[in-house]
Amino acid sequence: MSELSINFSISFKEPQAHYVEIEMVIPQLDGEYIDLKMPVWTPGSYLVREYSRNIENLYATSAGQALQCNKVSKNTWRVAKGNPTEAVKVSYRIYGFEASVRTNFIDADHAFLSPAATFLYVDGLLHYPSQVTVHLPEQWKNISTGLPKLDTTSNTFYADNFDILFDSPLEIGNQDIWYFEAANVKHEFAMVGGGSYNKQQLTSDLTKIIEQETALWGENPNSNYVFITHNYNAGSGGLEHLNSTVLATSRNSYKIEASYKNFLSLAAHEYFHLWNVKRLRPKALGPFNYAEENYTVGLWIMEGFTAYYDNLIIRRCGFFSVKEYLNALANEFNLVYNRAGHRIQSAAQASFDTWIKQYRPDENSINSSISYYNKGAMLAAALDTQIIASTHGKKRLDDVLREAYNTFYKKESRGFEEDEFRQLAEAITGVELGEIFDAAHTTVELDYNSFFNKVGYELVDLNSENRELSLGIRLVEQDGRLFVKNVERSSGAWDAGLNVNDELIAINGNRLDSSGKELDFALVQGQYEEIVDLLIARDGRTRVIYAPLRYCGKQLWNIQPKLDATEEEKVLGKIWLSVVES
Structure with a gap:
């Protein structure tokens, strides 16, 4: 054990009760006290999750003597040091029973440990190396982690610093x-x-x-x-x-x-992050401050570009047909344009506000926000097709990413500013891309067909002539009763004041059954701007709401071959969507 290494020991006394026991040994350090901190979030998942809430029974000793240990903030414990020549041993338990890719889950069958939710760090010493020794219960035999082993026979792993430790989850079990x-x-x-x-x-x-x-x-x-x-x-x-x-x-x-193809796309997405975000990254995304939010407007590039490439890689491998790929890409447009929030929030704003919106959707999210995944994929498609068309197929977005990786990560070992990324993209391709980059910072939509048409395709709303009527609500059935789940901005229900959680009882004097057939009948037989009366119950009290019927605003986007595409455009389209031999 290195004298400067901070070392952890993991054991499982009560896995069936969802607990893991952690012992942390800190080498002799100068100063009167040590501040121990627990990260409040984990890289790649931009939400303050308050991992410290799951810590129990934290205490510290040195040379066998108990040390005074006080909690001084939500995620900080101050340990008053004893003998300054001795190491400090800290013990604590963690409860973990949340099944997700970013939180601890422990039961009788296995343990998944998200390191940011598991390991304390000494304030100011994130650069210290660490070791993690896993004590397997008798019923478990395997440990899977990206951390290297200290030696081939032990269950001790090491990390050169805490940034690496916090980025290396452990799966323990069978x-x-x-x-x-x-x-x-x-x-x-x-x-x-x-x-x-x-x-x-x-x-x-x-x-x-x-x-x-x-x-x-x-x-x-x-x-x-x-x-x-x-x-x-x-x-x-x-x-x-x-x-x-x-x-x-x-x-x-x-x-x-x-x-299965969706799973392959998921795997392609996460693997693509090896380069795009883990190494090529905005300046704000590393080194990290684990105690609070780390803000960037650049997630539309990091996650959005990755969301564009995940399905494109599946196409290049030959797993998707051209039609399947184009349907997957068109779905990004459907997910954005069928949310009124695309008129409220830009891709850059969505990136910045990820800490308070992306992982905390509510009933009004469709009206106030978008996903930088979907919108970023749309913008990436515009960039890729624009570069392909403007360079006659000699360059594409691949070339930009590769050069950005080589420049910012390999040569300069730093994160980038968005303007630098744009300038590099234009220098590498010789193509003016300002319109697309600027669109990430506004709610004014690009004319995407000005890009797709150049490679022989067009984006078409198959519902553009749809004249179905709608109230602009989504209902959910609970115990045979119908409740309003969402109300679309600027719909008839929105203007009339119908609320989420209202129980819809009757329409035009006709009682609704649990399938809502009477509502469907009223919509089919109604006229545009006709006023219908809705008997509802709100917080246990009945009332009548008068709402106008309006055309359904649901869009159904499709990307299809352009009928009058030139031969050059068709060739460029094949370059864009070709299967690539590896």
Whole structure:
């Protein structure tokens, strides 16, 4: 053990009760006290999650003597040092029973430890190396993590600093593990919770994805990588790490073609983050302040570009047909344009406000916000097609990302400002891209067909002539009763004052059944701007609301071949959407 290393020991006395025991040994340090802090968030998931709320029974000793230990803020414990020549030992328990890719989950079957939610750090000493020793219960045999082992026979792992430690989750239990090599990198796949997966098929398909992405970026920065996948009855999600990822899916998704392709897209997304965000990043995203929010307007580039490339990589591997890929891309437009919030919040604003909006949606989110994932993917598609068309297929967005990675990460070892990224993109391609970058900071929409048309495609709203009537509400059924779940901005229900959580009882004097058939009938038989009377119950009291019927604003976007495309445009479209041999 290095004298300057901060060392942790993990044990499980009561995993069935969802607890892990942590022992932390801090070397002799100068000063009268040590401030121990718990991160409030984890990189890649931009929400203050207050991990310290799960800590119990924290106490400290030195040379066998108890030390005074006081909590001085929500996530800080101040330890008054004893003998300054002795190390300080800190012990605490953590409760973990939240099934997600970013939180601790411990039960009798396994433990998933998100390190930011598990390990304290000494204030001011994030640069210190650390070691983690795992004491396996008798019933568990495997440990999966991106951390390297101290030696081949021990269960002790090490990190050169706490940024690496906090970016290296641990899966501990009896997960199904296998190994494969792709892009000259050793990969481990750890499956938790069973499932209908085919190891050979998964290995083959992931190898194609890994080699496609490595070719795009020009190198693979790792010598090893770990896929940790949690299989649930129903679940989804992923979180990227420096040399690993945690994925969540349904254990039956592998046998359903569409679901399996979605899982491959998820894996492609998280693996793409090896470069885009973990290494190529805005200045605000590292080094991190783990005690508070880290603000950036650049998540539309980091997450949005990654959301564009995940499905594009699946197309390049040949897993998606052209139509399947275009449907996936069109879905980004549907998700944005069917939220009135796209007129309220720009991609850059969504990035900045991720800490208070992205992970905390409410009933009005559709009216006030968008996702920088979806909007960023739209802007990335505009950039890619514009570059392809303007350079006659000689350049594309791939070239921009590769050069940005080489410049900002490899050569200059720093994060970038958005203006620098734009300037580099224009210098590499020789294409003026200001219109698209500027669009990330406004709610004024681009004419996306000015980009798609140049590569032989067009974006069409198949519902543009739709004259179906609507109140602009979404209903949910609870115990045979209908309640308002959402009210769309500027709809008839919005203007009339219908509220979320109102119970809808009758329309035009006709009682509604649990399927809402009478409402459907009124919409089919009604006229534009006709006033209907709605009997509702609000907080237990009935009243009548008079609301106008209006045309349904739901859009259905499709990306399809342009009928009058020139031969050059068709060639550029093939470049854009071609399968690439790895």
